[in-house]
Amino acid sequence: MDTDSRPKCFRNLPHEFTCVLTISCAQLLTQASIGNVLAPLHIIGPAIGINDRNRLPWTCAAYSLTVGIFILITGRLGDIFGHKLLFILGFIWYGIFSLLTGMAAYIRNDIYFDIIRAFQGIGPATVLPNGIALLARAYPAGRRKSLVFAFFGATAPVGWSMGAVFASIFAQFVWWAWSQWVLAGACIILAILAYFIIPTELSPAVQPMGKIDIPGAVTGITGLVLIVYACNQGPVSGWDKLYVHLPLALGFIILGLFILIEIKTDEPIMPPSLWTAPGFPGVIVCVGLGWSSFGIWNYYFVQFVEVVRQKTPLLLCAMFSPTVPAGFVATILVSQLYHRVAGHYLLMISMVAFCTGNALIATAPVDQTYWLQTFVATLITPFGMDISFPAASLIVSNSMPIHQQGVAASMINTVINLSVSLGLGIAGTVESQINKNGDNVLKGYRGALYAGICLSGVGIIVALLFCRVPKPAVSMEKSIADEEQQVGQVNGPGTEGEGLEGELSK
CATH class of the missing domain: 1.20.1250.20 (MFS general substrate transporter like domains)
Known part of the structure; x- marks a missing residue:
């Protein structure tokens, strides 16, 4: 197959472009959710009851926390249940919790806002790795794939700026909550588009008989959440508080347990x-x-x-x-x-x-x-x-x-x-x-x-x-090309690494 020709799973050029654009919105909206809170933060903060500047970083940290933690797990779920299914479910989740984030305008409680922002981050953590996996499955190594991944990566700074601009307009001239509600609507629209536009050839799971490292997932998530919570709550409450240094200690203990589990399990999330x-x-x-x-x-x-x-x-x-x-x-x-x-x-x-x-x-x-x-x-x-x-x-x-x-x-x-x-x-x-x-x-x-x-x-x-x-001794391009010919080579979030390094080396 000519690696620079349109993949057969796309009916025509408009279908291919629409599909790539829909998947690339995963990266764009992930960054938009950072900009749409950070830029108007000093309008949002007082509106949700934050009077202490030291508590403002939580509005951003809670989101980044869950985006980082859940990427490994959701990519593995995509391998087992299908990347297209997880991509759609991720946008639905993203839309629901964006809607709930905007509801903080009525509740006016920063703890509610931070918790919902954390749940909101699970949406991007789901659509990102599975979106990348879909692109990697659709395109063989070549110039066309290079262009697609370059386009995907270029949406990151554009997304931050778009999120910041629209959120600032809403916050200054309308109501800050509308930026979250518009984001929610965009996520649901993208979920619907993904269902109809992403080719059915990309729907089957690559590892339908694969296993999920549930003990490793639970201990890894719990340990990291406790550590990040302590690091961000310490500046707010003081490091001398029991509810700050106790979670920190427990987080490291649980991470130690996570390492032991990964050593013993057959299919670990993080191979030792x-x-x-x-x-x-x-x-x-x-x-x-x-x-x-x-x-x-x-x-x-x-x-x-x-x-x-x-x-x-x-x-x-x-x-x-x-x-x-x-x-x-x-x-x-x-x-x-x-x-x-x-x-x-x-x-x-x-x-x-x-x-x-x-x-x-x-x-x-x-x-x-x-x-x-x-x-x-x-x-x-x-x-x-x-x-x-x-x-x-x-x-x-x-x-x-x-x-x-x-x-x-x-x-x-x-x-x-x-x-x-x-x-x-x-x-x-x-x-x-x-x-x-x-x-x-x-x-x-x-x-x-x-x-x-x-x-x-x-x-x-x-x-x-x-x-x-x-x-x-062996070129990376040849290794990736050989690997992509094997059934099930796409490996959840790991596809990002394989795809990007394959493309950037062109």
Whole structure:
């Protein structure tokens, strides 16, 4: 089959385009749900009863927490029950809890809002890996698949900006809840479109007789939830509270139990052999450091602009807009550097971008024009996002067998999303300690951003010292092409790693 021709599962070009666009909306809306709360946060916060600034990060951390945790599990469910079915159910779930998120406008309780936001995150965690799996199953390796995955990845910065713009318009001129209700309607429409548009050839499960590691899933989810809860609640209530450090201790104990279960089970969520692969532990640590730094930059960029410089949410969106073209440039650049520059050097460059972005905002004078440090930060930081994942995928591809690269890429995705939550907890702790009396907001924000600088700075060192792996003798393209000819090679969220690294190497 000609790898650059239209796959036979699509009737014609409009059918193919509509299907790819529908699936790519999974990535677009995942990021939109971050922007549609973060940009108008200082309008939403008081409206749901948040009077303490230290409690604001929970509105973002709760969502990122569940997106990260459930990706591994929902991808496995897609393998067993069908990726198309899980994709549709994911959008339905996403729509229901987006509707309930908007209902916080009536309930006016931040605890309700944070809990529902956490449940909302399970929707994106379901549609993302299964959407990627559908694309990987539909397209063989080739230029056409490269274009499709590039389009899918490019929707991320566009999604954040779209979510932020529309939410800011609703929050400033109508009612903030409408942004969530419109999102709910979009999710239900996409679920209906997916049912009719995604080809039936992609409906069957790839591993209908597969097993689910239920004990591992329960202990892994519970342990991570408790740890992230403690890290984000500590800045709000104080680390001396029993209901903060007790969940933290229990979380680590349960994670220890999770590791024991994974060692014993036949089909673990996280195979222990992953951690013996050269460079993989270093990649996980480095990606975690970098993306926790990015989470800090993303959140405190908004706080600096809206609180310190007193700009409106819509003006913030305009200031943040350069991240979209910068992200496109970064994507094109990394596609040219991929497999030409060693993975650990690419990973180091991404850490430098994260570190520089935090440093520019941390040291920006309040009355300085936007076109100096703030503008430059929006141009540089996207390079950290768009280089780190393919760089990590390159290192993974060079350090372990092809059959383990899917779950390894899923682990990277999980770490990316969890790190955003953990980074906000670390930054919130620093901010609350520096600005204890609430009379030096700017100093607290700068302290949080310096924490981001430290995290990504350590990431630079980790990338150089612990992420080196030898280049494989067999090309990655050939390995992926051979693997895709086997029945059931698509492996849930792991498809993202295989698909993206296959495409970026073209």
